[in-house]
Structure formats: structure tokens, C-alpha cells
Amino acid sequence: SSSADSSADLYGRHRRVLPDWLALYYDEPIELTHGEGRHVWGADGTKYLDFFGGILTTMTAHALPEVTKAVAEQAGRIIHSSTLYLDRPMVELAERVAALSGIPDARVFFTTSGTEANDTALLLASVYRNSNAILAMRNSYHGRSFSAVGITGNRAWSPTSLTPLQTLYVHGGVRTRGPYAHLDDAEFVAACVADLEDLLGHGRPPAALIAEPVQGVGGFTSPPDGLYAAFREVLSARGVLWISDEVQTGWGRTGDHFWGWQAHAASGPPDMLTFAKGIGNGMSIGGVVARAEVMNCLDANSISTFGGSPVTMAAGLANLTYLLEHDLQGNARRVGGLLLERLRAACAGVACVREVRGRGLMLGIELCEPGTDRPSPERATAVLEAARAGGLLIGKGGGHSTSVLRIAPPLSLTVAEAEEGAAILERALQAV
């Protein structure tokens, strides 16, 4: 059709004017024109069930009327900067985020992205501790700025090892392959703690350790129970701060908990947490929550012109209200639990599936070469294409290679949609 031709043409123009490293999904990338609930439509009229937009932008639902209305009303009144004038929606959202954060004496700083949030957390930690040494997890993803790339252990997303930080990478993210693969949970935790203690013997005392409670881009992998609690014991004895990157795990996505760090609650709340992505339901909001003592350690001005913009804050307030009033965390737990069951059933007997895992509406399927342990990025790409042909959008990720299918729908997913998506995915897996 002519609209399909025009998307192909747009892709040609995209490739001529945008960077080569801005890689899109699919051989023929999709131009999305509108969305509603858990569905999106391509320019050629194709309707897709969206099992990935939830983690990117759309935490609750596409075109949520409450958010659209709040944005339009605020945009019609005033869009200004929160940096020089009082910003009522920002104060209100900050109060709500501080209260929800679990961090005592919390202060909130709003940014425009997860990258900028993590950058701010690194700045705060470095100044507070007078050290630019940062501990980060292998296989981690924390953003695209120079310093965020410098704490990103996932080689597929870290174009340089040059960094303004002194980064020490800690084991603990993945152990499906490599030297720790044969260990049980307790042995793995002990080995990682020994590795951490060994690293602490080198160089400056680190400012902080930053970790994702569930590694997102790295393929939805969780550390074994007890690992982060054990790490924190070692680190807090030395005054090293804990930064929880909740950009993917925040706001109830993992079902059982509102924040990812709560799955490791034996160690108490982190010193700082960072958030972004879906809280604005597509409007660009990121931020840092820190204990006041840490947040207030800067003695120079530091502003983000668009961070806390009233129009994004209005979206955040409306979205958060919807999320809480409709108990979408509970929905993530219930519908996510059912979806995990369906996916496990769909994958039983599929030779290229190595593991089906996850919590809430953050589920991963790791693919391998049948009968081996070797990751299969080719199969992951093929399943993505087959699912698209069946009307389902999913994501991919993974550290060693991009061999994990990632499933993260908007948190309002219904049971019927979960079942429909699982059926499409089952056919896609079987076709591949």
C-alpha cells in the first residue's frame, strides 16, 4: 500500500540523516501512528498488541485519557522551567515520590531521562564521598552519557572503555555462563562477595555501588536472594553508598514490590534511587531520590532546564494517580503470574528455549542453540519478526549476546490480552 511504501521511504531517509548506531527493530521498521490501551497501530493500518512499550514509555496504557487531558490542560496554561520559578505540579509529584520511595528524609530531583538521573546520582555520590570510583555490575545498563556508559557493563551498549570515572565491575548479574555457571546460589553469593572484597582492596575507596535490582537491557536477570544484602553489609561498613537504578523495576512492574530494591529489603532502603521511563507515560521524566544529607552535598547551583517541567509533572501526577487507584502493581502480579505460566507452557518442549524467567510484567525468554548452552541471537531476531507478523510486539536484550526475548507490556494488561500474546508467541517460537 502507499502508506507502507511511505514508511519504507521514511526508513531510507532515517538511514541517511540519523546515526548508524540508532538501530531500529525489524527488517522493515514500524512507523507507529497511534495507540490505545495495550495496542498500537502501524502506518499501514496493522494493529499490534504491545508487549514491550510498557518498559520504554507507556507504563499504564497508550493514550490514557487522564494523562492526555492533564498534559493538554497544563500545556494550554503554562509550560515554563522549574529552575527559576515555583512549580506546583513538581512540588506535588516530589512529595508523592518521596513518600513512596521508602528512603527516610527523602529529597527528589527531577531530570529528563534515566541517563541524566544516573549522571546526577554519580555526581552526588562522587561529591559526597570525594571519590570518583564507582562499583557497577557486570552486564549492567545505566544510560548513554559519557559517565553512564562508563558504568555500563553490557558491552553491546558501551562503545568505549574511556570514562571520567574509575569503574570497578562486580560479578553478580549473570551466571548462566562463564566461571560461576556451575555454582549453586549460596556458593555464587559467597564467590561474588569475595570478588567484591578483592576489588575493594584496590584504588580509592569507592563512592558508591550502582545496581539494577533486575537487569533490564541485560536480559531480565535477577541476582540470587541474599546477594545484594550481603554486598550492602560489606559496603556500608566502609561508608560506600548504594544506588538502586529503578528505571525499569520501579512503580510496581515486578508485581510483588513497588520498587525492585524491596525484593532485597533485608538491606533496607538504598541511599539513592533513580527512576525514569514510564512514570510520565511517555512524557520525559527522570529523577533521583536521595537522603537529604546526600542530596544537599552540592554547594554550587545545578539545574535541569526541562527537568520538572510542569507539563511532564502533570503527566506524572495523573499517571501515578491512575496507577495507584487501579492497583496496577497488583495487576502486574496477577496477570504477570498468569502470563509467566502460559509462557512456560508455551516453551515446554521448544528446544531453543534455555530459560523462562521474570517477575510481574517483566518476563524474559532466553534462547540458545538447541541442545547447547550457546546463546542464539539469530533465533531471538527471528522470533521477534515472527511475533510481529502475528501482530505482537516484544523486545530483546541480553548481555553475552542479544538472545533474550523481553516482555514488558503496559501494567494495565488484561488476562485476555496476556493469553492472546502468549498464543502468538507460542506460534512464533514454533515457527522458528
Ligand code: PMP
Ligand atoms: N537505567 C536503566 C536500568 C535503563 O534500562 C535505562 C534505559 N534503557 C536507563 C538507565 C537510561 O534511561 P534513558 O534512556 O531514559 O536515558
